[in-house]
Amino acid sequence: MLKEKFLKLGRTFKEGLNNFFHNFWLSFATVSILALSLYVVSATALLGITGNSIVNNIKNNINISIYLNPDVSEEDMTLIRQEVASIPDVVSVEFISNDQALDNFINNTGDDPVILDAIDEIGDNPLFSSLVVTANNTNKYDGIVSRVENSSFTDKINSINYARNKEDIEKINVAVEDAGKAGMILGGIFILISILITFNTIRLTMYSRKREFEIMRLVGASNMYIQMPMIFEGILYGIFASLVAVGLLPLTTKFVSSLAGRMISQESLHAFYFQYLWIIFAAVLAFGILLGVISSFIAIRRYLKI
Amino acid sequence: MIRYENVGKIFPGDFVALEDVSLVIEKGEFVSVIGPSGAGKSTLLKLLYAEEQPTSGQVLFDGRDLATIKKRHLPYYRRNIGTVFQDFKLLSEKTVFKNVSYALEVAGKTTQEINEEVPEILDIVGLADKMEKYPNQLSGGERQKVSLARALIHRPVIIVADEPTGNLDPNSSWDIIKLLMKINDLGTTVILATHDREVVDKLNKRVVALEKGKIVSDCKKGKYVC
Numbered sequence: 082m083l084k085e086k087f088l089k090l091g092r093t094f095k096e097g098l099n100n101f102f103h104n105f106w107l108s109f110a111t112v113s114i115l116a117l118s119l120y121v122v123s124a125t126a127l128l129g130i131t132g133n134s135i136v137n138n139i140k141n142n143i144n145i146s147i148y149l150n151p152d153v154s155e156e157d158m159t160l161i162r163q164e165v166a167s168i169p170d171v172v173s174v175e176f177i178s179n180d181q182a183l184d185n186f187i188n189n190t191g192d193d194p195v196i197l198d199a200i201d202e203i204g205d206n207p208l209f210s211s212l213v214v215t216a217n218n219t220n221k222y223d224g225i226v227s228r229v230e231n232s233s234f235t236d237k238i239n240s241i242n243y244a245r246n247k248e249d250i251e252k253i254n255v256a257v258e259d260a261g262k263a264g265m266i267l268g269g270i271f272i273l274i275s276i277l278i279t280f281n282t283i284r285l286t287m288y289s290r291k292r293e294f295e296i297m298r299l300v301g302a303s304n305m306y307i308q309m310p311m312i313f314e315g316i317l318y319g320i321f322a323s324l325v326a327v328g329l330l331p332l333t334t335k336f337v338s339s340l341a342g343r344m345i346s347q348e349s350l351h352a353f354y355f356q357y358l359w360i361i362f363a364a365v366l367a368f369g370i371l372l373g374v375i376s377s378f379i380a381i382r383r384y385l386k387i
Numbered sequence: 388m389i390r391y392e393n394v395g396k397i398f399p400g401d402f403v404a405l406e407d408v409s410l411v412i413e414k415g416e417f418v419s420v421i422g423p424s425g426a427g428k429s430t431l432l433k434l435l436y437a438e439e440q441p442t443s444g445q446v447l448f449d450g451r452d453l454a455t456i457k458k459r460h461l462p463y464y465r466r467n468i469g470t471v472f473q474d475f476k477l478l479s480e481k482t483v484f485k486n487v488s489y490a491l492e493v494a495g496k497t498t499q500e501i502n503e504e505v506p507e508i509l510d511i512v513g514l515a516d517k518m519e520k521y522p523n524q525l526s527g528g529e530r531q532k533v534s535l536a537r538a539l540i541h542r543p544v545i546i547v548a549d550e551p552t553g554n555l556d557p558n559s560s561w562d563i564i565k566l567l568m569k570i571n572d573l574g575t576t577v578i579l580a581t582h583d584r585e586v587v588d589k590l591n592k593r594v595v596a597l598e599k600g601k602i603v604s605d606c607k608k609g610k611y612v613c
Contacts, residue, residue, distance in 0.1 A: 299470050
């Protein structure tokens with residue numbers, strides 16, 4: 082009995098394989114659109130993951146700089162530093178002197194002769210000394226800033242750069258969310274289209290084999306035996322489409338990781354992709370097969386009258 | 388073995404195909420069902436292999452009402468019945484061997500069994516030397532023999548032949564009829580729907596005549612007009 086089941090399974094699989102290659106161009110078109118859908122969905126998912134990691138990375142590196150007026154004495158600076166450090170939730174306070182800031186600036190601009198000339202022209206160091214404050218949680222900065230602004234040394238402070246960072250974070254958050262939403266909508270549309278197209282392909286297979294089904298029924302083929310080849314055909318579409326989609330993904334990740342590379346330090350998306358290649362492949366494959374089987378199933382339920 | 392009890396069949400559009408038909412066919416009988424086109428011959432046969440369901444009455448096989456067979460069990464029931472049609476119903480892209488082996492494949496027979504049984508049955512119908520030919524390389528009579536071989540491969544208890552000679556010349560027709568008689572001699576019940584007067588007269592077996600969906604005569608050893 083089990084042997085008979087395996088025999089039938091093998092035969093129906095072979096039949097599905099025949100269907101797949103028999104109408105090669107139809108299969109090609111179906112696989113292409115299914116692959117495109119899988120690609121859009123998986124690329125969106127990867128972009129979402131990257132976006133989140135960028136935001137987290139920035140959130141982790143976030144700090145505020147309190148710029149002090151140039152006339153503040155060194156003792157005052159030490160006092161201010163101690164006072165800031167005593168605010169609850171402050172993890173660290175780093176003092177950066179104006180000379181250090183100038184060195185950093187020159188290093189960052191890469192010894193640009195125009196900038197060096199401009200600094201020479203000014204003659205004096207135009208930068209301020211600052212205190213770089215890190216809190217234990219990004220939500221605490223509002224409180225810390227207001228404590229500093231209402232402190233006794235507020236007149237010695239030139240500016241606090243918190244507001245600008247805050248806007249950047251908001252922007253990135255919104256961008257990531259928007260990209261995610263757009264990707265979901267686009268992915269949804271593509272999935273729908275690909276189900277319709279796969280469904281239609283299976284329907285065409287059924288139509289071209291109408292006579293064969295009639296004969297199969299007459300010679301006593303079970304419904305399962307008639308349906309299985311089409312389910313296998315759907316599975317094959319899924320498998321080939323996922324192979325194509327996974328093959329296309331490195332192109333995107335390469336592009337995205339070079340863009341994102343400026344924002345995320347070590348976590349390049351490309352590396353991430355190769356690290357989780359098998360998991361991504363398995364997920365895309367499972368999703369592809371699921372789409373193929375769903376499409377076949379709908380076509381069979383709707384059009385195969387047994 | 389087969390019992391039609393007050394069977395009626397009305398198709399959509401109020402087309403009455405059969406009306407109050409009662410008929411008993413015993414095991415091993417050879418029954419010709421005759422009548423003009425549209426008399427209900429094909430419908431009568433379709434009810435037997437459960438391609439159609441009666442609108443009223445019952446069709447029983449070995450005492451069992453066919454309407455009670457679950458849909459998923461129908462394929463197993465149909466393996467009891469071999470069917471032969473006027474248009475052969477062969478798959479043109481498959482060889483003679485494949486056309487016959489197909490019926491065994493769907494039933495889950497092993498390749499070894501298939502390789503033993505198919506040549507055997509093709510030998511019985513006289514096509515042992517044409518196994519690798521395609522249907523379009525065969526004459527009408529030969530095609531019908533392939534169809535008959537396929538019908539026999541499950542060793543059915545009944546052979547249902549719906550106008551099997553309709554597309555054949557007299558010689559080929561007689562070949563097919565002789566094969567049906569041979570099968571019948573071996574114990575298989577044969578039900579033949581035809582309007583070929585010559586064939587019926589030569590057979591000299593039971594004849595059931597249908598007209599406008601009703602049985603108008605049933606003769607034990609009949610001619611076309613009994």
